[in-house]
Amino acid sequence: MRSLIEEYVYARWLGAVLCADLNAADPLMVAVAERWVALTKPEETEEHRYALAAVKAAEKALERFAEDRKEGIYDGAMGRFFPRIVSEAEADLSNALRRASDFNGTVDLTLFDDYDALSEAWQAADGDLRRDLIRLAIDKVTVTRGQRRGAPFDGDVRCVITWAAPERND
Numbered sequence: 001m002r003s004l005i006e007e008y009v010y011a012r013w014l015g016a017v018l019c020a021d022l023n024a025a026d027p028l029m030v031a032v033a034e035r036w037v038a039l040t041k042p043e044e045t046e047e048h049r050y051a052l053a054a055v056k057a058a059e060k061a062l063e064r065f066a067e068d069r070k071e072g073i074y075d076g077a078m079g080r081f082f083p084r085i086v087s088e089a090e091a092d093l094s095n096a097l098r099r100a101s102d103f104n105g106t107v108d109l110t111l112f113d114d115y116d117a118l119s120e121a122w123q124a125a126d127g128d129l130r131r132d133l134i135r136l137a138i139d140k141v142t143v144t145r146g147q148r149r150g151a152p153f154d155g156d157v158r159c160v161i162t163w164a165a166p167e168r169n170d
Contacts, residue, residue: 001153008155009134009141010122016163017112017137028137031164033109035136051100058093065089137164 020026037044065086068074074082111117125133140162146153 004153005141005143005155005159008153008159009138009161010130012155012159012161013134013137014115014118014122018115018118020112022109022113027166028163029109029112030166032112032136034167035164036109036112039132039136048100051096051102054096055093055100058089058096061089062086062093135164138162139164 016028017032020029020032022029065082069082111121122130122133138161142160142162144158144160146158
């Protein structure tokens, strides 16, 4: 029974990946791209996350300075330090944005747009890599019991596939 489920899931995965539009920011392909980069370039993915966190921290620092100024913290004698502090915070933000932009290159997804290449990669993959490939586009597969013992397997009735969605970077 396991082989029937695996064949069904693979066929659905293959169909969904090949039908997704690479050029139209299809949510499934965005998720596949994010996960493909994480799978093939894990060090760069981690560095990119750190760079995005630095951007958010720098943006929050500038926002905090603006709120503090509005509340009068930089009135009087402290006011002379405000331009320097803001200038440093803006430089930090600029550097963080530059670092984050280093990771905004294109991701080569041509493998996922070519049936023959994708099928060949699947056939050449071992069990672990096949599971990794499936996880690029599928978050979860739920398989229910058959209606009766000995009934032929019907994946459309018994399998519920939860497709991958892009990560939210807010």
